[in-house]
Amino acid sequence: MRRITFYIYWIICSFCLIGQSYGELSQTDVLVSEMTIIQQNPQQMIEAVAAGKERALLCGNCHGKNGNSVRDYIPNLASQNAAYLFNQFEKFANGERKDYVMSRLAKNLTREDRVNIALYFSQMQVEARDQPVASSAEGEKIYKGLCFTCHQQDGHGNGNYPRIAGQPYEYLKRTLNSFAGGNDRRANSPMAVIVKNLNEKQLLDVAAYVASMP
Numbered sequence: 001m002r003r004i005t006f007y008i009y010w011i012i013c014s015f016c017l018i019g020q021s022y023g024e025l026s027q028t029d030v031l032v033s034e035m036t037i038i039q040q041n042p043q044q045m046i047e048a049v050a051a052g053k054e055r056a057l058l059c060g061n062c063h064g065k066n067g068n069s070v071r072d073y074i075p076n077l078a079s080q081n082a083a084y085l086f087n088q089f090e091k092f093a094n095g096e097r098k099d100y101v102m103s104r105l106a107k108n109l110t111r112e113d114r115v116n117i118a119l120y121f122s123q124m125q126v127e128a129r130d131q132p133v134a135s136s137a138e139g140e141k142i143y144k145g146l147c148f149t150c151h152q153q154d155g156h157g158n159g160n161y162p163r164i165a166g167q168p169y170e171y172l173k174r175t176l177n178s179f180a181g182g183n184d185r186r187a188n189s190p191m192a193v194i195v196k197n198l199n200e201k202q203l204l205d206v207a208a209y210v211a212s213m214p
């Protein structure tokens with residue numbers, strides 16, 4: 001009898017585990033793979049980008065109509081990797097990443113909106129902007145010794161590794177400060193362990209170099 005009870009528990013638990021992993025898969029992963037399928041189909045891509053453009057009208061007030069931001073503390077979305085953009089919507093919506101405006105906006109976007117908007121901005125071209133500081137040779141050394149492994153030599157990243165090249169210096173500075181534990185806006189980011197060993201001056205140097213990258 002005891003043995004039967006044990007087997008019943010065992011079967012129920014197995015179902016729970018299977019259910020849980022399907023549950024996780026049905027979230028972000030499935031949509032990111034759907035997005036990849038759209039990216040490989042030219043016609044679907046045209047439709048998604050057009051739908052994304054329509055839904056992105058409001059975003060243009062801050063991120064610029066073509067994804068080149070209108071203020072130095074706001075990131076460019078143009079040329080950003082679609083998977084990264086999509087994942088950041090998820091993070092703003094579930095509270096993992098915090099920003100007064102973005103956290104509210106992200107919750108109001110449907111999953112389809114998020115896919116289309118991410119694809120739309122990934123297709124826009126990032127433009128060179130005036131940066132308040134010159135590039136830094138020290139920053140370049142840090143970049144080439146450490147950052148390139150994930151963000152690539154050219155700073156364009158890949159998939160869920162964001163493009164950082166040419167982001168506004170002010171945004172980079174603030175973001176690196178958040179990663180370094182200055183506030184909880186991006187708590188638990190994988191970047192925290194990376195910046196832990198850099199001092200304040202090194203963070204400013206690397207921000208200056210990244211801002212200057214085309």
Ligand code: HEC
Binds near residue numbers: 076088099
């Ligand atoms: C009122 C200004 C404002 C509006 C409108 C706005 N954003 Fe943002 N957005 C910001 C700011 C500021 C940040 C940077 C937050 C931070 O420092 O973490 C940001 C960050 C983001 C990020 C993260 C980018 C990165 O490089 O990590 C994405 C993606 C994004 N916004 C998408 C959108 C979309 C899509 C819309 C329209 C539905 C939108 N935003 C509308 C101000 C705005």
Ligand code: HEC
Binds near residue numbers: 147149191
């Ligand atoms: C091990 C891989 C890895 C390395 C090495 C790495 N990064 Fe990152 N970086 C990431 C990931 C992943 C993210 C997205 C973080 C998130 O979603 O919280 C990111 C995000 C960033 C962002 C925010 C981008 C945005 O649009 O908001 C900046 C800035 C950045 N990294 C700069 C750097 C710099 C500078 C270095 C070198 C000192 C570096 N990274 C090294 C993986 C890495």
